[in-house]
Amino acid sequence: QLRRMKWWHEAKFGMFIHFGLYSQHARHEWAMEDEAIPIPEYQKLAPVFNPAPGSQRQWAKLAKAAGMKYMVMTTKHHEGFCNFDTKLTNYNAVKQGPKRDLVREYVDAARAEGLRVGFYYSLMDWHHPDGAKCATDEAARRRFVDYTHGLIRELLTNYGKIDVLWYDVSWPLKADGWESEKMNKMVFSLQPDIIVNNRNGLLGDFSTPEQHITAEKGGRAWESCMTLNDSWGFQRADDNWKSSKTIVRNLITCAHDGGNYLLNIGPQPDGGIPPETIRVLSEVGRWMDTNGHT
Numbered sequence: 001q002l003r004r005m006k007w008w009h010e011a012k013f014g015m016f017i018h019f020g021l022y023s024q025h026a027r028h029e030w031a032m033e034d035e036a037i038p039i040p041e042y043q044k045l046a047p048v049f050n051p052a053p054g055s056q057r058q059w060a061k062l063a064k065a066a067g068m069k070y071m072v073m074t075t076k077h078h079e080g081f082c083n084f085d086t087k088l089t090n091y092n093a094v095k096q097g098p099k100r101d102l103v104r105e106y107v108d109a110a111r112a113e114g115l116r117v118g119f120y121y122s123l124m125d126w127h128h129p130d131g132a133k134c135a136t137d138e139a140a141r142r143r144f145v146d147y148t149h150g151l152i153r154e155l156l157t158n159y160g161k162i163d164v165l166w167y168d169v170s171w172p173l174k175a176d177g178w179e180s181e182k183m184n185k186m187v188f189s190l191q192p193d194i195i196v197n198n199r200n201g202l203l204g205d206f207s208t209p210e211q212h213i214t215a216e217k218g219g220r221a222w223e224s225c226m227t228l229n230d231s232w233g234f235q236r237a238d239d240n241w242k243s244s245k246t247i248v249r250n251l252i253t254c255a256h257d258g259g260n261y262l263l264n265i266g267p268q269p270d271g272g273i274p275p276e277t278i279r280v281l282s283e284v285g286r287w288m289d290t291n292g293h294t
């Protein structure tokens with residue numbers, strides 16, 4: 001086992017956070033695509049997106065109370081909106097919406113609770129003009145790959161030590177199109193101790209079974225990610241919450257089979273945590289206080 005991954009294997013339990021303009025929209029993080037919302041229309045969510053300062057502190061406190069040891073927040077989901085400050089696009093939370101760096105606030109909050117810090121990053125991008133074109137147009141691919149590597153470079157340069165990079169959805173390119181080998185080389189040169197997942201088309205350090213718990217063969221590291229209801233982003237109409245009993249059982253299954261459990265929350269547009277999420281995670285925390293080991 002890799003020395004880099006020691007803390008992660010010991011951690012076992014982490015909090016996934018899906019937060020962005022889709023939270024403001026309050027339907028589904030895929031709504032832009034599923035409901036074919038045109039970019040000019042969707043962008044109108046940005047000026048009204050204004051989560052309360054200190055929200056991330058509440059997420060981090062809840063994670064800590066639930067017995068989680070690390071967090072992974074969406075820095076940019078498929079919608080393309082950057083929750084962080086960047087020189088590469090104005091479609092970001094400092095220029096539009098809250099006018100604050102939500103990733104900075106998240107990093108500070110996680111560290112304040114002694115939790116490890118992970119960044120989710122979607123390669124697929126529905127907002128960037130080259131995000132789809134890059135598959136059929138070499139000039140577009142060049143621009144978009146430079147943009148992608150550039151954003152990742154900023155994320156891994158501007159926030160101190162980052163513990164996990166969680167790539168997602170590599171459509172419409174493959175590893176060679178994304179220049180993923182070069183991407184990971186850059187990532188490790190900026191953050192020698194970071195752990196990366198397998199969703200940029202390479203094996204990475206761990207696999208990511210989603211919404212199910214299936215151990216990897218041959219001692220390969222894995223982390224099962226799961227929603228608490230049926231959506232990753234905040235969805236007003238979704239009240240199909242899992243019980244704390246189910247969550248504890250899932251955590252036990254993961255731990256027993258040698259994997260990690262990354263459990264998602266979808267904060268409300270104001271940054272608040274849905275009451276049912278607080279209730280379930282607090283119950284999990286009470287079980288962990290009695291039965292978990294630190």
Ligand code: JFZ
Nearest residue numbers: 018029030077078168169210225232
């Ligand atoms: C992706 C996203 O589309 C989704 O919004 C969320 O962020 C989730 C964590 O990741 O969805 C996926 C990605 C990969 C698989 C399934 C859904 N997969 O490999 O089965």
